[in-house]
Amino acid sequence: MSYLTVTNATKRFGPTFMALDGVSVSIERGEFFTLLGPSGCGKTTLLRAIAGFNDLTSGAIVLDGADLRTLPPHQRDIGMVFQDYAVFPHLSVFDNVGFGLKPRKVPAAELKIRVTEALDTVRLGAMAERLPAAMSGGQQQRIGLARAMVIKPRLLLMDEPLSNLDAKLRIELREEIRDIQKQVDIATIYVTHDQEEALAISDRICVMNAGKIEQVGTPQEIYGNPQTRFVAEFVGSINVFRPGSALDAMLAKLGHAPGGAATWTARPEHLALVEPDGQDSGAATLPGTVTKFTYLGREAHVQVDTPAGLLVVQIANPGMAATRHTGDAVAVVVPPSAPMAFGPDGARVKR
Amino acid sequence: MIVMPRFNFWTVIMILTWVMLFVLLFVPVGSVLVSSLYDQGGNFTLANYTKFLAESRFHQAFANTLVVGFGGLFGALLLGSIMAFCVSRFVIRGGKFVSLLAILALVSPPFIGAYSWIVLFGAGGVVRGFLRDLGISMPPIYGVGGILIVFSLKFYPYVYLMVSGALSNVNRSLEEAAEGLGLTPWQRTMRISFPMVFPALTAGGLLALIHAIADFGTPRLLGRGYNVLATEAFTLYAAEVGSNMSMATTISVVLIIVSMIFVLLQRYMSRRNVYHGNMINKPIRIQLKGWRNVLAHFAVYFIGLCGALPVIISVIYSFRKTSGPVFQDGFALQSYERILFGLGDVVRNSLSFSVAAVALIVVVGTVVGVLVARRTSLNTALLDGAFMVPYVMPGIVIGIAFIAAFNTGPIVLTGTAAIIILSIFIRRLPYTVRTTATSLRQLSPSMEEAAISLGYSPFQAFLRITVPLIMPGIIAGGMLSFVTAINELSSSLVLYVGSTMTMPVRIYLLILDGDFGVAAALSTILLLLSGSAVYIAFRFMGRNEQALL
Numbered sequence: 001m002s003y004l005t006v007t008n009a010t011k012r013f014g015p016t017f018m019a020l021d022g023v024s025v026s027i028e029r030g031e032f033f034t035l036l037g038p039s040g041c042g043k044t045t046l047l048r049a050i051a052g053f054n055d056l057t058s059g060a061i062v063l064d065g066a067d068l069r070t071l072p073p074h075q076r077d078i079g080m081v082f083q084d085y086a087v088f089p090h091l092s093v094f095d096n097v098g099f100g101l102k103p104r105k106v107p108a109a110e111l112k113i114r115v116t117e118a119l120d121t122v123r124l125g126a127m128a129e130r131l132p133a134a135m136s137g138g139q140q141q142r143i144g145l146a147r148a149m150v151i152k153p154r155l156l157l158m159d160e161p162l163s164n165l166d167a168k169l170r171i172e173l174r175e176e177i178r179d180i181q182k183q184v185d186i187a188t189i190y191v192t193h194d195q196e197e198a199l200a201i202s203d204r205i206c207v208m209n210a211g212k213i214e215q216v217g218t219p220q221e222i223y224g225n226p227q228t229r230f231v232a233e234f235v236g237s238i239n240v241f242r243p244g245s246a247l248d249a250m251l252a253k254l255g256h257a258p259g260g261a262a263t264w265t266a267r268p269e270h271l272a273l274v275e276p277d278g279q280d281s282g283a284a285t286l287p288g289t290v291t292k293f294t295y296l297g298r299e300a301h302v303q304v305d306t307p308a309g310l311l312v313v314q315i316a317n318p319g320m321a322a323t324r325h326t327g328d329a330v331a332v333v334v335p336p337s338a339p340m341a342f343g344p345d346g347a348r349v350k351r
Numbered sequence: 352m353i354v355m356p357r358f359n360f361w362t363v364i365m366i367l368t369w370v371m372l373f374v375l376l377f378v379p380v381g382s383v384l385v386s387s388l389y390d391q392g393g394n395f396t397l398a399n400y401t402k403f404l405a406e407s408r409f410h411q412a413f414a415n416t417l418v419v420g421f422g423g424l425f426g427a428l429l430l431g432s433i434m435a436f437c438v439s440r441f442v443i444r445g446g447k448f449v450s451l452l453a454i455l456a457l458v459s460p461p462f463i464g465a466y467s468w469i470v471l472f473g474a475g476g477v478v479r480g481f482l483r484d485l486g487i488s489m490p491p492i493y494g495v496g497g498i499l500i501v502f503s504l505k506f507y508p509y510v511y512l513m514v515s516g517a518l519s520n521v522n523r524s525l526e527e528a529a530e531g532l533g534l535t536p537w538q539r540t541m542r543i544s545f546p547m548v549f550p551a552l553t554a555g556g557l558l559a560l561i562h563a564i565a566d567f568g569t570p571r572l573l574g575r576g577y578n579v580l581a582t583e584a585f586t587l588y589a590a591e592v593g594s595n596m597s598m599a600t601t602i603s604v605v606l607i608i609v610s611m612i613f614v615l616l617q618r619y620m621s622r623r624n625v626y627h628g629n630m631i632n633k634p635i636r637i638q639l640k641g642w643r644n645v646l647a648h649f650a651v652y653f654i655g656l657c658g659a660l661p662v663i664i665s666v667i668y669s670f671r672k673t674s675g676p677v678f679q680d681g682f683a684l685q686s687y688e689r690i691l692f693g694l695g696d697v698v699r700n701s702l703s704f705s706v707a708a709v710a711l712i713v714v715v716g717t718v719v720g721v722l723v724a725r726r727t728s729l730n731t732a733l734l735d736g737a738f739m740v741p742y743v744m745p746g747i748v749i750g751i752a753f754i755a756a757f758n759t760g761p762i763v764l765t766g767t768a769a770i771i772i773l774s775i776f777i778r779r780l781p782y783t784v785r786t787t788a789t790s791l792r793q794l795s796p797s798m799e800e801a802a803i804s805l806g807y808s809p810f811q812a813f814l815r816i817t818v819p820l821i822m823p824g825i826i827a828g829g830m831l832s833f834v835t836a837i838n839e840l841s842s843s844l845v846l847y848v849g850s851t852m853t854m855p856v857r858i859y860l861l862i863l864d865g866d867f868g869v870a871a872a873l874s875t876i877l878l879l880l881s882g883s884a885v886y887i888a889f890r891f892m893g894r895n896e897q898a899l900l
Contacts, residue, residue, distance in 0.1 A: 074804070074807055080801065082795075086797035088801075089820065103805070144801075147801070151806070
């Protein structure tokens with residue numbers, strides 16, 4: 001039995017809209033588990049059902065062997081970190097963090113020790129007596145994190161905690177969250193729509209779409225071995241080959257059987273560019289002309305018009321020589337491992 | 352939305368709110384309607400309405416009401432926009448002082464303005480006398496002209512405060528963009544700024560219009576035969592001989608309908624014209640030079656000082672030496688002595704009624720505001736709508752409605768303090784409900800959820816997080832309600848008996864008796880109380896003149 005199990009969670013809004021449609025997940029002790037998906041996919045609904053802010057229409061939530069749905073939210077002993085920080089503006093940083101210890105009847109001396117410790121963990125020790133109103137978003141979210149952590153909850157929930165922060169701070173703080181979570185060893189469910197964030201921070205990721213689970217797995221499994229076309233498209237990006245004789249010839253060259261596959265795709269970083277007459281043993285080549293060149297610093301994207309459709313090729317560490325111009329004749333190299341096939345229902349078709 | 356299982360507190364509150372609205376709003380308004388539709392013998396009749404349509408006396412009052420309403424509206428619009436434009440676009444020395452003058456005009460006791468103008472420009476007016484000595488003769492201020500001058504100067508702050516707020520929020524980039532497109536300053540003002548502040552203009556104008564239509568004291572004192580619907584309703588109600596309640600209620604119904612039409616009209620006019628500018632690029636104030644600068648300063652200070660003149664006059668006159676009701680040369684505290692020894696109960700009444708009304712308003716308004724903000728359903732939308740009604744009820748109508756409802760029947764309240772307190776309560780309640788609901792909607796719901804996840808029950812979370820956060824706003828709102836409560840004349844005038852007389856009523860009666868010294872002293876006390884309340888309110892929520900509207 002896992003630490004937290006959600007079985008057949010269903011949430012219906014109105015007569016027709018299913019925010020959650022039979023979702024089942026299980027989470028282990030100390031695990032960092034991420035719900036990833038576009039807005040409206042049900043990830044926040046699931047998180048709030050676990051927190052107790054919205055009840056499910058049907059389904060079971062069991063934490064450490066006890067049914068959670070019968071408990072009101074304030075008795076669930078679950079820490080929560082909010083997207084808008086939800087820091088209490090009328091309380092000092094110290095009182096914010098100590099707020100959850102008061103109903104737990106923690107003696108004053110111990111409270112002081114625990115709050116100070118939590119503030120040191122999030123590197124806010126020097127600001128304990130300040131009011132949070134004038135503090136930066138990053139600092140406010142650190143207060144939110146310390147406040148949720150200090151009660152030593154059975155479960156830590158984070159609802160897009162970094163999405164209101166700027167890009168640099170987001171990366172910095174996600175590393176910190178990751179380190180702190182490992183240090184305090186509390187099972188954590190993290191909600192985000194940012195796939196890069198999910199890959200960087202999680203032990204396991206659950207990709208959701210339209211109220212259903214698409215795939216659950218480690219970051220490597222999710223990115224490297226997507227089980228549905230949705231996952232492949234949402235986590236990273238993919239090229240979709242245009243069906244036709246060029247695609248058939250390419251698949252024949254690579255020795256892939258088209259059986260059962262509706263769409264063939266390949267990730268941009270799995271493709272390569274060579275000169276028009278270039279050949280690669282064991283790989284297929286598609287001749288084409290450059291239609292767009294996008295330089296991004298550590299990588300560049302070259303869009304090539306080929307007989308199998310418009311393909312984007314990602315070039316790592318592009319030097320000056322890698323610059324391409326619109327109209328240049330090139331060839332796209334497709335190695336045998338690159339193509340991924342998906343059936344008409346979007347499910348992955350194994351070669 | 353936080354689900355509170357088993358605890359059906361809010362259902363109870365919802366029912367109680369409807370009961371309260373039923374008793375204090377629907378029954379009185381219904382009684383007015385019923386009373387207007389039945390004759391003395393208790394038979395259904397439309398005679399009152401046909402009489403209203405037939406008699407020239409009522410035609411005249413109706414037309415006069417529209418004249419003073421729109422005259423007040425245009426006067427207030429003119430003065431208010433000039434002042435708003437100058438203060439928010441030009442560098443005006445002592446701009447804060449000008450705002451203070453506007454606030455002074457706004458919180459000054461009603462109709463004291465009318466009397467101060469009589470003191471200056473009436474038949475035996477000081478200024479008129481002075482001018483006569485110089486050989487300049489001017490007509491006395493009585494009649495429609497005087498009413499319009501007083502209304503313009505009394506109600507211009509509504510327009511000024513609304514429009515100056517809107518003008519200082521017009522994004523400068525918009526005007527710069529228009530400049531880049533080659534528009535002249537005049538074209539910019541008319542085609543960019545004007546449409547942006549149009550909703551504020553109509554909102555301020557509506558407030559002026561509604562107040563002008565509802566005002567009773569000014570036409571009563573200055574009109575000299577120029578009757579409006581509010582004075583007609585009061586005359587019919589209060590006549591010693593031949594009091595005609597059903598005709599008074601008929602006029603009340605007409606007044607409610609007229610006010611309602613204007614409210615709906617304003618809502619329709621500004622519906623599609625709400626602009627939300629971002630505040631990144633605030634407009635800058637221009638330093639004018641030469642005669643333009645002098646003109647702008649003159650305009651602003653002239654309007655501000657004229658508006659505050661009644662207050663200044665009554666403060667000065669309250670310290671003048673008197674002999675009986677007649678002023679003597681020199682200064683003395685006689686008027687205050689007479690209040691101290693003769694009118695203590697009036698001051699006490701005013702204070703205790705206002706405090707009681709404000710306490711009720713704050714408690715009930717907050718709870719209902721929470722209900723409206725947190726329980727979104729058809730019922731609360733209806734509730735929100737029902738709370739619009741007291742906005743359009745002139746004080747005189749509320750007074751007559753309460754008499755119609757509570758004179759006989761299951762609840763008899765006439766002659767009690769309760770009826771005065773409740774009439775103030777129901778009129779001011781919508782304001783508190785609305786401000787509470789607005790401030791609650793601005794609070795992130797995750798704040799309370801955070802407290803709940805930390806182990807507080809929903810009720811405790813509300814008490815410990817939400818209440819402290821909205822408290823300053825509630826206290827400030829309570830203080831502003833106190834200002835309206837203690838200055839309320841027209842409903843109290845209908846509802847008072849000897850033992851429940853309030854300061855505004857006493858001032859009114861004193862002025863009718865020609866005892867201006869004591870009236871001025873009472874007004875000064877009233878002003879002092881209002882001023883302190885405004886000061887406390889601004890301490891709690893920051894200086895925010897627009898909250899006074």
